[in-house]
Amino acid sequence: MDVLAGLGVDPSEDARILGRLVEIIAHARGAEELLQRLARAGQIRPTPPAGRALAAMVGAGHALEPGDWLFGTARDWPAALAHGLTHEALFMQAFGRRHERTIPGALFDRELGVSLSEGSHGGHVAEAVGFGAIAEQRGSGHIAVCCLGSGTLTLPETVASLVWAIETRARVAFLLRGPKASIERLVMMHRVPVSSDSAHRVYWAVAEARTSRPGLPMFIDARHGHEGQAAEPLDARELQGRGLLSPELERALQAEVTSALSAARAKAEQR
Amino acid sequence: MSGIALVDAVRQALAEVLAERPDAVLLGCDIATYGGPFRATTGLKERFGAERVLDTPPNPAAILGFSRGLKLAGKLPICELPPELAARAAGAVVDGVGRFEARTGEAGGPFVVRIPVGRVAHGMLSDGDSPEAALGFAAGLRVVCPSRPVDAWSMIRAAVDPRYGRNPTIVLEPKALYRRLGAPLPDEPDATALTTARRARAGADLTLLAWGAAVPVALEAAERMTADGFEVGVVDLRSLVPLDTATLAEAVRETGRALVVHDGAGSFAGAVAAEVMREAFLHLEAPIGLVSGDDEDWVVRVREAALATLGF
Numbered sequence: 001m002d003v004l005a006g007l008g009v010d011p012s013e014d015a016r017i018l019g020r021l022v023e024i025i026a027h028a029r030g031a032e033e034l035l036q037r038l039a040r041a042g043q044i045r046p047t048p049p050a051g052r053a054l055a056a057m058v059g060a061g062h063a064l065e066p067g068d069w070l071f072g073t074a075r076d077w078p079a080a081l082a083h084g085l086t087h088e089a090l091f092m093q094a095f096g097r098r099h100e101r102t103i104p105g106a107l108f109d110r111e112l113g114v115s116l117s118e119g120s121h122g123g124h125v126a127e128a129v130g131f132g133a134i135a136e137q138r139g140s141g142h143i144a145v146c147c148l149g150s151g152t153l154t155l156p157e158t159v160a161s162l163v164w165a166i167e168t169r170a171r172v173a174f175l176l177r178g179p180k181a182s183i184e185r186l187v188m189m190h191r192v193p194v195s196s197d198s199a200h201r202v203y204w205a206v207a208e209a210r211t212s213r214p215g216l217p218m219f220i221d222a223r224h225g226h227e228g229q230a231a232e233p234l235d236a237r238e239l240q241g242r243g244l245l246s247p248e249l250e251r252a253l254q255a256e257v258t259s260a261l262s263a264a265r266a267k268a269e270q271r
Numbered sequence: 272m273s274g275i276a277l278v279d280a281v282r283q284a285l286a287e288v289l290a291e292r293p294d295a296v297l298l299g300c301d302i303a304t305y306g307g308p309f310r311a312t313t314g315l316k317e318r319f320g321a322e323r324v325l326d327t328p329p330n331p332a333a334i335l336g337f338s339r340g341l342k343l344a345g346k347l348p349i350c351e352l353p354p355e356l357a358a359r360a361a362g363a364v365v366d367g368v369g370r371f372e373a374r375t376g377e378a379g380g381p382f383v384v385r386i387p388v389g390r391v392a393h394g395m396l397s398d399g400d401s402p403e404a405a406l407g408f409a410a411g412l413r414v415v416c417p418s419r420p421v422d423a424w425s426m427i428r429a430a431v432d433p434r435y436g437r438n439p440t441i442v443l444e445p446k447a448l449y450r451r452l453g454a455p456l457p458d459e460p461d462a463t464a465l466t467t468a469r470r471a472r473a474g475a476d477l478t479l480l481a482w483g484a485a486v487p488v489a490l491e492a493a494e495r496m497t498a499d500g501f502e503v504g505v506v507d508l509r510s511l512v513p514l515d516t517a518t519l520a521e522a523v524r525e526t527g528r529a530l531v532v533h534d535g536a537g538s539f540a541g542a543v544a545a546e547v548m549r550e551a552f553l554h555l556e557a558p559i560g561l562v563s564g565d566d567e568d569w570v571v572r573v574r575e576a577a578l579a580t581l582g583f
Binding site: 069071108110115117121122123124125126127128129130131132133134135137144156157159160161163164167168 | 322325326327328329330332333334335336337338339340341342343344345346348366367371375
């Protein structure tokens with residue numbers, strides 16, 4: 001219970017929370033069973049099952065406080081249930097009878113702070129980051145919980161959103177749920193750090209990829225800072241260090257470059 | 272000619288909205304530090320702060336998603352989508368704004384999306400993309416395309432004013448006209464630019480229907496045809512959704528002949544022709560023509576198509 005002490009949580013309070021979570025999980029499992037039965041009977045549209053992710057969703061949803069928002073896909077309804085969505089609202093939505101503009105499967109509740117979209121293809125991740133960025137700006141203390149699976153992780157908008165989340169220090173907790181897949185493999189990738197100022201190092205990194213670790217992709221990490229120009233012409237220095245590039249040779253090379261470029265430009269301008 | 276360029280009118284509208292609406296936030300790829308690919312947002316970050324003018328990754332779906340998140344957090348998002356991704360952006364807008372509105376009812380009142388569109392010299396591969404072909408049929412959107420600085424300024428100013436409706440507004444800004452000068456801006460925006468077409472030139476023989484970058488081309492072709500002995504009128508659509516069919520049909524009924532002049536392939540022009548034919552069918556003396564700008568002699572091509580519509 002060290003974690004609880006760190007958070008300043010009274011053990012009896014924790015027992016109460018645990019009891020409530022068990023209660024919600026039971027409700028959610030019952031709802032999941034019924035939804036699946038209704039879908040099999042063709043009475044509602046097929047609903048992706050929460051399956052083994054159900055408890056994780058419930059825990060995330062129950063941790064939300066007023067003013068926080070939950071973002072996810074239609075699959076994440078157990079989190080909404082744990083955040084206060086009623087069974088009635090859930091089933092009205094499942095039957096496409098909630099509000100006039102309802103879309104079966106998707107859930108939206110401004111008062112509660114729930115936005116579960118259908119077919120958003122990572123758009124809900126961006127929504128969460130947008131909300132979280134403003135929460136950070138305002139210093140409101142609110143957070144967004146964003147549920148996503150490994151499929152969503154592979155989408156370009158998700159990558160863009162995660163990058164923007166870091167840039168804006170967005171107050172978002174991303175809940176990665178569902179079966180282990182591509183994200184697990186990413187961390188297994190062989191990483192080779194190289195200087196972006198050295199073509200020589202990158203060359204040998206690629207050569208290494210060709211000859212070693214058959215069947216395993218390599219991650220050549222040649223990131224650099226925000227300055228555009230090379231900090232130092234490392235390759236030329238190395239050549240000089242080996243006595244293979246004299247100042248005269250370097251000047252001759254520069255003259256050759258200038259001459260070739262001038263000729264090309266003149267030809268293009270004459271057309 | 273003295274006056275203001277279209278890109279400066281856009282910038283002025285954005286600055287005025289930021290000054291008047293503390294909840295307004297601009298976002299888009301390279302719009303903050305760099306000032307936007309066409310400099311439509313230059314200086315706004317310095318003036319209004321990094322919390323209100325935000326750089327984002329270059330992904331239309333993500334930018335629209337961020338904007339929805341901002342909207343849910345009580346902000347007024349005005350986003351600029353990357354120009355080189357106009358076609359992909361159109362799909363993202365339909366998915367990310369139209370369907371968000373359908374799902375939540377939260378996209379409107381207001382939500383503004385700016386997309387630089389159309390061809391321009393030294394442009395990119397996707398410059399011929401015509402996003403209005405996709406956006407013109409999306410539910411729940413208002414789509415406008417200015418050809419003059421005053422219209423661009425008025426459209427953006429009126430789009431954030433709930434008095435003029437709550438639908439999300441998509442402003443298609445013709446890149447080719449960004450540096451084109453127009454008359455100085457008036458004191459008050461003309462909100463009719465959001466919903467109505469403009470009779471740009473009167474003419475009794477033929478009506479050219481155009482929008483965005485095609486408008487100055489149509490005007491120049493009409494001017495040249497005066498020497499051919501024809502009086503050619505020009506209507507600037509301005510609003511693509513809703514389409515002001517009343518003004519279009521009225522102009523075509525007066526001449527009995529119409530030619531739709533548009534910028535880019537796969538365009539909205541067919542829909543415009545169909546609407547005009549429905550409203551003015553009994554007044555037509557010739558089939559409605561379509562002419563697209565896909566080469567440097569666009570004005571010449573318009574004149575040739577206009578003469579064909581006139582039976583020559």
